[in-house]
Amino acid sequence: MALTIVQSDRATAQQKTLAWGYITLEGGAHAALLVGTGILAWEGTAAAIGALSTGEGTAVASTTATAACADGDCANEAKIVTHGFWSGGEIVKNAAQQWALENNGITLEMTDIGKQLEQISQVLDWFTEARPLWIQASRNFALEASGEVHVFQVAERGVSLQSIWATIEYPTLLTNPRVTAIIYHVVMPDGNVITLP
Structure with a gap:
């Protein structure tokens, strides 16, 4: 793209x-x-x-x-760098990045490619130009993951079935043999994070 x-x-x-x-x-x-x-x-x-x-x-x-x-x-x-994924808006993105900083983790947006995509996305049409780039980067990020991965999701409305998490990242993680577990975190409207058992 x-x-x-x-x-x-x-x-x-x-x-x-x-x-x-x-x-x-x-x-x-x-x-x-x-x-x-x-x-x-x-x-x-x-x-x-x-x-x-x-x-x-x-x-x-x-x-x-x-x-x-x-x-x-x-x-x-x-140290093994833990991959963090998120879906659900800025509050969830911020919670995922904060968790990553505190736990030797990384989100896609914290990578060099993610930073470039954030810049490019500001001037591109989301659905026809930017989203395909994010899809490819997200797929690669999920393929690189190993060990436990963490996903942060919004409590208010759940995850959209059309989100990049639901359509690309989650299926890729499920087929990645190096991923041993997916740990879910729910981000409340006030920013508090609840880790699911």
């Missing part, structure tokens, strides 16, 4: 710039993932070959840990 915006005669210069930013950011994220995975795999393979040739089994763990902790602070790599 971002490419469609860039190629559109109807798109403004600002819309095209934001769409190019999204495309660049998405491409950079994929490249970084591939490069990082390749480096880690190479380091692990080199360590395994070295361990086999010298008989030192601990070399594998040592080199792999060094590759994973390249910044020297291995504590940040050991």
Whole structure:
């Protein structure tokens, strides 16, 4: 969809710039993932070959840990980032983001792609231009999730059956084998959050 915006005669210069930013950011994220995975795999393979040739089994763990902790602070790599999802308006979004900040979590809007989408969405038609971009980003975000994920929903009216949560994120999480549990939180009109058992 971002490419469609860039190629559109109807798109403004600002819309095209934001769409190019999204495309660049998405491409950079994929490249970084591939490069990082390749480096880690190479380091692990080199360590395994070295361990086999010298008989030192601990070399594998040592080199792999060094590759994973390249910044020297291995504590940040050991933490699992919890994915947070939300549906139901600003009060629910704010509750999800606050929870994420307090619990080593992240919502889509807290990612670089999410931040770009929030900017782009301000100048696009929601249903024909912005929503398809959010759908793709939401699907990718749900595919990246692992372990327990948390979803925040509004108490007043429940979740729309046409929402991105109901149509994209929830079904994707259900088929993601790395997701072990979905924890539900209900956000009350005053902003209080109730976690369901």
